[in-house]
Amino acid sequence: MIPRIPYPALVAGLAALAAVLCLASVAVGYAPFDLTAAVDDWLAGRATLPALVLAELRVPRAVLGLLVGFSLGLTGAAMQGWLRNPLAEPGIVGVSSAAALGSVAAFYSGLSATIGLALPLGGMAGAASAALLLTVMAARGAGTTTLIIGGIAVNSLAGALTALALNLAPNPYAALEIMFWLMGSLTDRGGDQVMLVLAPMLAGWILILSGARALDALTLGEEAARSLGFSLTGLRGRLIAGAALAVGSAVSVTGAVGFVGLVAPHLMRPLVGARPGRLLVVSGLAGAVLILAADIAVRLLPTRPELKLGVVTALVGAPFLIALTIRLQREEP
Amino acid sequence: MRIDAHDIAVNAGGRPLLAGVTLSLRPGAFTGLIGPNGAGKSTLLRVLAGLSAPAAGTVTYDGAPLSRLGRRRLARAVAYLPQDGPVHWPLTAEAVVMLGRLPHRGLMGGVTDADRTAVERALTITDARHLRHRIVGTLSGGERMRVLLARALATEPALLLADEPVSALDPRHQLAAMALLRASARGGTGVVAVLHDLTLAARFCDRLILLADGRVRADGPPAAVLTDPLLAGAYGIAVHRGTVDGAPYLLPWATLPPLAEKETVR
Numbered sequence: 083m084i085p086r087i088p089y090p091a092l093v094a095g096l097a098a099l100a101a102v103l104c105l106a107s108v109a110v111g112y113a114p115f116d117l118t119a120a121v122d123d124w125l126a127g128r129a130t131l132p133a134l135v136l137a138e139l140r141v142p143r144a145v146l147g148l149l150v151g152f153s154l155g156l157t158g159a160a161m162q163g164w165l166r167n168p169l170a171e172p173g174i175v176g177v178s179s180a181a182a183l184g185s186v187a188a189f190y191s192g193l194s195a196t197i198g199l200a201l202p203l204g205g206m207a208g209a210a211s212a213a214l215l216l217t218v219m220a221a222r223g224a225g226t227t228t229l230i231i232g233g234i235a236v237n238s239l240a241g242a243l244t245a246l247a248l249n250l251a252p253n254p255y256a257a258l259e260i261m262f263w264l265m266g267s268l269t270d271r272g273g274d275q276v277m278l279v280l281a282p283m284l285a286g287w288i289l290i291l292s293g294a295r296a297l298d299a300l301t302l303g304e305e306a307a308r309s310l311g312f313s314l315t316g317l318r319g320r321l322i323a324g325a326a327l328a329v330g331s332a333v334s335v336t337g338a339v340g341f342v343g344l345v346a347p348h349l350m351r352p353l354v355g356a357r358p359g360r361l362l363v364v365s366g367l368a369g370a371v372l373i374l375a376a377d378i379a380v381r382l383l384p385t386r387p388e389l390k391l392g393v394v395t396a397l398v399g400a401p402f403l404i405a406l407t408i409r410l411q412r413e414e415p
Numbered sequence: 416m417r418i419d420a421h422d423i424a425v426n427a428g429g430r431p432l433l434a435g436v437t438l439s440l441r442p443g444a445f446t447g448l449i450g451p452n453g454a455g456k457s458t459l460l461r462v463l464a465g466l467s468a469p470a471a472g473t474v475t476y477d478g479a480p481l482s483r484l485g486r487r488r489l490a491r492a493v494a495y496l497p498q499d500g501p502v503h504w505p506l507t508a509e510a511v512v513m514l515g516r517l518p519h520r521g522l523m524g525g526v527t528d529a530d531r532t533a534v535e536r537a538l539t540i541t542d543a544r545h546l547r548h549r550i551v552g553t554l555s556g557g558e559r560m561r562v563l564l565a566r567a568l569a570t571e572p573a574l575l576l577a578d579e580p581v582s583a584l585d586p587r588h589q590l591a592a593m594a595l596l597r598a599s600a601r602g603g604t605g606v607v608a609v610l611h612d613l614t615l616a617a618r619f620c621d622r623l624i625l626l627a628d629g630r631v632r633a634d635g636p637p638a639a640v641l642t643d644p645l646l647a648g649a650y651g652i653a654v655h656r657g658t659v660d661g662a663p664y665l666l667p668w669a670t671l672p673p674l675a676e677k678e679t680v681r
Contacts, residue, residue, distance in 0.1 A: 303501045310517045
């Protein structure tokens with residue numbers, strides 16, 4: 083048995099760990115950088131180079147890592163609770179890949195070159211259209227299996243259209259740029275991008291967290307959950323909208339950072355007695371810790387060019403998924 | 416809480432599952448819902464629980480339809496125990512029983528003393544207190560059944576609707592579970608249970624409702640419902656009867672040819 087940590091202590095501990103990693107992320111970088119001098123200059127309002135690096139690069143990068151990680155971990159936990167499937171992931175309903183497609187479309191059309199915020203806006207539009215499609219299917223009374231198959235279909239379509247954009251890219255450099263972006267990274271994101279995604283992410287978090295009790299009830303199956311007074315159509319709507327807002331905006335600024343939504347809920351589930359409602363916040367915090375740690379790691383590793391964040395999470399996450407699948411098969415022959 | 420169903424009809428794929436079902440349920444009684452496979456027992460239970468809307472007819476709760484009462488208030492008054500109900504995550508028995516308190520809890524806010532008291536009482540009634548820290552997936556069929564029943568009782572409902580609560584249990588646990596359901600009916604919670612074992616239905620229930628082909632064939636005390644002609648008409652069987660210390664038992668003994676079944680109905 084795993085020793086039970088009280089829930090408030092667990093939340094506080096993870097939050098503290100995320101905060102420490104945030105500070106570490108601010109302190110870590112390639113250029114020699116005097117953090118205390120930068121903070122002093124920044125607080126005093128002096129526009130020195132260290133202050134600019136701090137305010138325009140280091141802090142936004144750390145804050146985005148926190149926001150994106152929380153969004154992915156939270157949505158992963160919600161999806162697993164909703165579909166009652168430990169292999170579920172934000173990507174499964176097609177939101178992630180549609181968001182990626184939306185951003186690629188902004189790249190490809192050249193809009194991102196002229197309008198700075200075209201990339202995130204394209205990502206959100208992609209996520210929203212995938213979510214809209216899923217909502218239409220949900221409104222027609224589609225069951226969980228239909229929604230998963232719909233998600234696979236959306237994933238395939240988005241993948242095909244992304245490949246089309248790469249295929250038709252005017253020159254190899256444009257294709258390379260798209261490829262690099264798709265790998266997922268927090269490098270060189272700015273404060274304006276933080277501001278853009280903050281509101282939709284918070285709205286998405288609130289929508290998802292409001293479903294905590296219904297997710298608990300769903301442990302007993304859909305019939306029992308309804309008999310306990312919960313509307314499953316309402317829950318479905320909130321989760322789809324919440325996932326689109328949170329994951330859509332996350333993908334649109336960082337590109338595809340996979341597996342965090344799968345791994346974070348898994349690591350945390352035993353610590354909350356497997357309760358789906360309690361898993362939400364804890365898994366979000368764990369997602370933030372994972373992303374921040376991975377983003378610090380890519381800067382500390384001596385590899386040049388720098389490893390992309392999405393490559394690191396996939397290299398760690400994919401074997402995790404394989405191991406998990408084998409373990410589940412063994413448990414349920 | 417009183418449930419009144421009037422002239423209920425349910426169709427599936429153009430085939431009637433229920434037709435013209437009218438009945439009333441009140442707390443304080445243990446009612447058995449019996450009938451052959453496909454008679455519509457589970458369908459009727461789901462309609463009574465407000466989980467599926469009938470194609471025709473009305474269901475009211477203390478005179479109010481579900482649309483006026485609201486699902487949340489219904490959830491506090493009527494608990495529903497599905498057949499072979501799943502528990503999807505490795506929760507402890509205590510956490511599962513606490514789920515029965517969800518209708519009483521707000522969107523936020525923690526567990527109250529009333530919640531804890533209700534959970535303790537439910538675990539005590541079902542003799543499941545020693546199981547509280549066990550993971551539900553590791554329990555035996557009988558233990559699991561008791562924990563799920565405790566979950567439903569923890570809601571402290573006026574009525575408990577249970578779909579085949581004893582079918583998967585061994586004889587000893589069947590007897591214990593039936594005694595438990597009768598005890599909670601005596602304690603004020605009305606119980607309606609879908610049953611297959613006619614002897615258990617005859618011994619423990621106050622009232623039996625016999626369904627066949629989507630219609631109520633008989634509704635009343637066990638002795639008035641478990642008659643030879645009614646059983647022949649509904650199940651197409653002949654039974655062997657007896658009594659032990661004044662309590663009746665009946666064993667399904669022979670199948671009747673379909674023709675004889677029709678004649679009996681006439």
